[in-house]
Amino acid sequence: MLAEFKHTLRRLRGPVVGWALGVALYGLLMALMFPSIKQIENLEEFMSLYPEEMTAFFENLYAMATPMGYLDVYFFAYMHLVIGILAISGGAGLLAADEERGILDLVLAHPVSRTGLFWGRFLGLAVALALILAAGWLSWVLPAGSVGFELTPFEILLPFLPLFAVLLFFAALALLLSMLVPAARSAGMLTGAVLVGNFLLIGLSNINDDLEPLMKFTPLYYYQGGLAVEGLEGSWLGGLLLAALLLAAVAWLLFLHRDIRVGGERSWVLPRIGRRFRLRQRG
Amino acid sequence: MGGSPAIEIRGLSKSYGRVQALRGVDLEVKCGEILGFLGPNGAGKTTTIRCLLDLIRPQAGTVRVLGIDPRKDPVAVRSRVGYLPGELNLEGNLTVEGVLRYFNDLRGRRVEWGYVRQLASRLDLNLSIPIKNLSKGNKQKVGLVQALMARPELLLLDEPTSGLDPLMQQEVYRLLREAQANGATVFFSSHVISEVEALADRVAIIREGVIVEEVEPGSLTDLSLRRIRVRFREPVDVKPLVELDGVSLVARDGREVTVQVEGEVDRLIKALAAFPVSDIQTQHLSLEEVFLAYYRVGEKEER
Numbered sequence: 388m389l390a391e392f393k394h395t396l397r398r399l400r401g402p403v404v405g406w407a408l409g410v411a412l413y414g415l416l417m418a419l420m421f422p423s424i425k426q427i428e429n430l431e432e433f434m435s436l437y438p439e440e441m442t443a444f445f446e447n448l449y450a451m452a453t454p455m456g457y458l459d460v461y462f463f464a465y466m467h468l469v470i471g472i473l474a475i476s477g478g479a480g481l482l483a484a485d486e487e488r489g490i491l492d493l494v495l496a497h498p499v500s501r502t503g504l505f506w507g508r509f510l511g512l513a514v515a516l517a518l519i520l521a522a523g524w525l526s527w528v529l530p531a532g533s534v535g536f537e538l539t540p541f542e543i544l545l546p547f548l549p550l551f552a553v554l555l556f557f558a559a560l561a562l563l564l565s566m567l568v569p570a571a572r573s574a575g576m577l578t579g580a581v582l583v584g585n586f587l588l589i590g591l592s593n594i595n596d597d598l599e600p601l602m603k604f605t606p607l608y609y610y611q612g613g614l615a616v617e618g619l620e621g622s623w624l625g626g627l628l629l630a631a632l633l634l635a636a637v638a639w640l641l642f643l644h645r646d647i648r649v650g651g652e653r654s655w656v657l658p659r660i661g662r663r664f665r666l667r668q669r670g
Numbered sequence: 671m672g673g674s675p676a677i678e679i680r681g682l683s684k685s686y687g688r689v690q691a692l693r694g695v696d697l698e699v700k701c702g703e704i705l706g707f708l709g710p711n712g713a714g715k716t717t718t719i720r721c722l723l724d725l726i727r728p729q730a731g732t733v734r735v736l737g738i739d740p741r742k743d744p745v746a747v748r749s750r751v752g753y754l755p756g757e758l759n760l761e762g763n764l765t766v767e768g769v770l771r772y773f774n775d776l777r778g779r780r781v782e783w784g785y786v787r788q789l790a791s792r793l794d795l796n797l798s799i800p801i802k803n804l805s806k807g808n809k810q811k812v813g814l815v816q817a818l819m820a821r822p823e824l825l826l827l828d829e830p831t832s833g834l835d836p837l838m839q840q841e842v843y844r845l846l847r848e849a850q851a852n853g854a855t856v857f858f859s860s861h862v863i864s865e866v867e868a869l870a871d872r873v874a875i876i877r878e879g880v881i882v883e884e885v886e887p888g889s890l891t892d893l894s895l896r897r898i899r900v901r902f903r904e905p906v907d908v909k910p911l912v913e914l915d916g917v918s919l920v921a922r923d924g925r926e927v928t929v930q931v932e933g934e935v936d937r938l939i940k941a942l943a944a945f946p947v948s949d950i951q952t953q954h955l956s957l958e959e960v961f962l963a964y965y966r967v968g969e970k971e972e973r
Binding site: 390391393394398488489490492493494495496497498499500501644646647649 | 716720723725726727744745746748749751753755756757758759760761772773775776777778813816
């Protein structure tokens, strides 16, 4: 498991450095821009010029002049979508991409268990995501004092925890789908659609109250974003992490009990299950 | 290990959806022998080998590798086995050394690196080149090095000389014989009769998912089918030729005659001495053609 964990981190070295630099640079720029936003007088009046639906969609626009509101609007409101690209592609390709390229066959012919391989890689992906978020955290913490960003490093850390949890959730969902659908890219596309769809629905539910009850069944409902600065919802964070682990555990069980392909994409699993069921009925 | 076989397969069946790849394979490989697994493409060679490593799961049958059930303890099996897949794919961004070090990590870093360098040198393989820049033959060499580098007790090699030039093929034969001399068992698949003949102590022949024969390599000559095209200087009556035992007429075109010869060609050559021959061309048939002819004969005889 350790060898696979290290190998996964080694493989993700390039993406981690690239993403960490990008996220850190963006965070730094946004942090440096905080004084100019803070100085805007009559922000509420200014915001009232925007359509009501827009201010409702992006919940915390009115709180933009506060460190918490600013952090939420300019970073946490959509960073799960941005870094979600890496989380989803990483999760979908964690095993399926190597299998499609015919690499997994030889790896699994070595003395490594499927369990060790699976969790070693999953842990590697989780650590890679955490490293990117750590760079993002530093980009806000380092200039905080000089730009009048009145939050402690710990307070800034708090919203990064739900961000990590939600990224891990979507990585695990992509991983699970990669065990069910024929190709890693299909799993990635499906998970991406779920993430974007959920993001839009959450925004729309701020406009249309009828959607609110439904949102409780979606993962992003439990994503606090920048609001976590004021106090972390432990149960939401724990729930997201637990759900991520459950999804990963189901993916692991599927991986344990199936054939490893020599290469290429496979056929749909669900129709095969259906055929097995029909055969059993006949038998 | 005692007297138990290195590989023991009983009634192994495996299907991919509606395609039945293995239909009750029974096979035993003794410790320390080199067994050639011969069969045409799609006969079930790769499927059998992949079942031995628990990469795929059979629907029926039992498998023991070095006395261990790979379903129950795949890691224990794989720690004692070196495997070369038939379709070798490696991470393109790593160098040869990077790939080999990764595989060494998976083996708990128990590979002696000096031995890796020695293997690479014998196979004329540069360790510092990225995998993506390697030719098919050089990739095959990486596959061979990774299979051999841990000095495994059992080598499972799927088409080991695929893509290698004849000189390198000879070097691979030497490496495998050395591994055998050091106590290893070698189980390799091939669809080249001459390769199996050159290397194996014993040969198992698989066709359509069933072991149809286990023979000594010497008897593979009996399986050998040749097609001989003879051009005569003048029109002749070829009846005395095609009436020879093991000779059959395939085609006749003017002064040119094509016959198929089963086994040795001695009788035909001696008979041809009486004819005005201007040219002879010999062609070995592919394994698929040999199998078709050989087992068609077998079926007729059974009837």
